[in-house]
Amino acid sequence: MKSAVPALLFFASTATSAFAMLQQGCGGDCAGCHTLTVKEANALLTGMGEVKQVKTPPVRGLWELHFEKEGKKAVAYIDYGKKYVIPGPVYSIATRSPITGEAPPKPAAKKVNVSAIPLADSITMGNPKGKKRLFVFTDPDCPFCSKLHTELKKLVKLEPDVAVYIKLFPLKMHPKAYDKSRAIMQGSDPGKLLDEAFRGGSLPAPAPQGAKGVDETIRIAGTLGINATPTLVLPDGSVLPGYRKAEEIKRLMAKKKK
Numbered sequence: 001m002k003s004a005v006p007a008l009l010f011f012a013s014t015a016t017s018a019f020a021m022l023q024q025g026c027g028g029d030c031a032g033c034h035t036l037t038v039k040e041a042n043a044l045l046t047g048m049g050e051v052k053q054v055k056t057p058p059v060r061g062l063w064e065l066h067f068e069k070e071g072k073k074a075v076a077y078i079d080y081g082k083k084y085v086i087p088g089p090v091y092s093i094a095t096r097s098p099i100t101g102e103a104p105p106k107p108a109a110k111k112v113n114v115s116a117i118p119l120a121d122s123i124t125m126g127n128p129k130g131k132k133r134l135f136v137f138t139d140p141d142c143p144f145c146s147k148l149h150t151e152l153k154k155l156v157k158l159e160p161d162v163a164v165y166i167k168l169f170p171l172k173m174h175p176k177a178y179d180k181s182r183a184i185m186q187g188s189d190p191g192k193l194l195d196e197a198f199r200g201g202s203l204p205a206p207a208p209q210g211a212k213g214v215d216e217t218i219r220i221a222g223t224l225g226i227n228a229t230p231t232l233v234l235p236d237g238s239v240l241p242g243y244r245k246a247e248e249i250k251r252l253m254a255k256k257k258k
Contacts, residue, residue, distance in 0.1 A: 034080040036063045044082060049074065058099050059090060111237040112224045121213030122165035123190045126156030130163035132253055135233040137167045137217070137226055140181060140197035141174035144243040145230045149198055154246035159253070166194070167217045169229055181214045182206035 041051040041063070049069030057064040062077040075088035089098035117135050136152065138145040152164055168185060170177030183206040184193040197203055221227070224239070232240045234253055244252075 036078065036082070041065055041078070044078065045076075045085070048085075057090070058092075062086070062090075064088075110225065110239040112233060112239055114233060114235065114237050116224065117165075117167070117220060117233065118216075119165060121185065121216055122167055123184075123194055125152055125164040125166065125191070126162045127160055128163055130161045132159065132162040132235050134162055134164045134235065134249070134253065135167060136164060137169040137221055137229055137231040137233075138194075139169055139171050139174055139177050139229040140184065140194060141177040142171070142229045146198040148230045148243050149194070151244065151246040151249065155249050158246055159250050162253070167221070168194075168214055169217050169221050169226070169231075170214065171229060178214065179206045182211050185213045 036054050038051050038054055041054055045051060045065070045067070049067040051065050051067040053066040055064040055066070057077070059077075061080050063080070065076050065078060067074060067076065077086040077088060077090060078084065079086075091097065092099050114133065114135065122135075134155075136148070138149065152166075156162060156164060168181040170181045180197055180203055183203040184190050184197060186207050187193045187204065193203060221231075224233075226233075226239065226241075228241050230241070230243060232244065232249065234240065238252075240252065
């Protein structure tokens with residue numbers, strides 16, 4: 001999203017997905033032998049929002065869904081096999097533009113009060129006395145968290161005045177992450193154990209005393225509206241979900257400096 005490479009990968013993956021679905025779909029007019037009602041779409045997407053409309057987009061093998069969640073409108077796509085959901089917009093390779101009109105504007109970064117995030121129950125990287133405090137909510141079973149962790153190690157070398165506070169935030173979608181987080185926080189060297197977890201190594205069995213800090217982080221994340229990993233909270237309180245490279249994080253910290 002932040003560079004040409006992810007955009008090219010997005011275009012390539014979209015084309016590949018569409019081709020794969022055409023290969024597996026029926027011949028001729030696929031729309032004639034596949035149907036999807038609004039009621040059925042809502043049943044398929046239970047918990048993801050309310051589907052308001054189902055349309056047939058220019059891309060064969062997909063349905064276009066217009067839905068709302070918490071007052072926000074969005075577009076997504078479902079393949080004719082009703083097995084996969086593709087978040088919109090879908091781009092045309094020929095025009096490099098969304099097939100459903102203009103791409104939605106990027107929402108402004110949400111801000112939170114950083115003083116509401118305790119330094120306790122954190123794994124610290126970089127300069128403990130650094131004036132720039134970066135909070136990172138991470139999950140030991142999240143592959144993008146693992147990638148970001150590598151970038152954080154680069155960041156503390158690029159920016160000697162940054163203190164990175166890693167908050168273990170196990171997601172429910174990763175059933176083993178909670179016990180891993182407990183085991184990490186109860187260890188004598190949580191940073192080393194987190195590295196081991198990201199490498200796929202074995203961790204000691206969790207003990208009861210390792211639960212309080214993890215539970216508190218889960219509570220705080222909920223209070224702040226953080227529900228995904230990795231999520232970064234910059235020194236000015238800007239909340240940035242997703243993987244970022246070290247150079248980009250440094251630039252964003254400098255740009256949003258108070």
